[in-house]
Amino acid sequence: MNTIEAIKQRRSIRTFNEQKINNKDIQTILECAMSAPTARNQQGFRFVVVDDKTILKDIASNIEHGKMCKDASHAIVVCYEVKDELSELYWVQDASATTENILLSATDLGIASVWVAVHPREIKINFITNYFKLPMTIKPLCVVALGYKDNFLKEVDRFDKSKVCYNTSLWDNFN
């Protein structure tokens, strides 16, 4: 699969079968996650990789819209170290870029995934921070649930020319 195919075929998958992801594929996904661009190359991303069923179930029952984690093979809690003004300003973009790399590399490996929001919901941030005993400087962005599914969702074409303009911001001119 090439990059453009992975981007177009990626879909959020919320049901998983019982197949476990092997360590080599998790390693590849983490390498891709850490290949993401970061502001001034700070590379403040941090990851909690979870494959313990009890912990997956605890995430599922405490994170709203994250119930699928209970059936996932793995979940990766994507965090970022916020330690100065620059990381304070850019951590959400940096952690989002790394999250997208996780989703795309998983797609390339035939692994289903879904981004489960944590930030900016205080109740979810508090749960993850307390559960994993994160230091105050480590901010959780999201949990990515990963696993295998028997049938992948179809690719969707979301291109909409009315959302693009060239050399002007007059979107209405296109309608």
Ligand SMILES: Cc1cc2nc3c(=O)[nH]c(=O)nc-3n(C[C@H](O)[C@H](O)[C@H](O)COP(=O)(O)O)c2cc1C
């Ligand atoms: C910032 C963000 C937060 C999201 N949070 C959740 C979530 O908590 N639970 C969930 O099931 N999907 C979540 N999603 C996935 C979106 O619902 C999904 O990307 C969207 O419906 C489009 O579907 P697709 O990913 O299949 O293209 C999130 C996506 C993003 C980018």
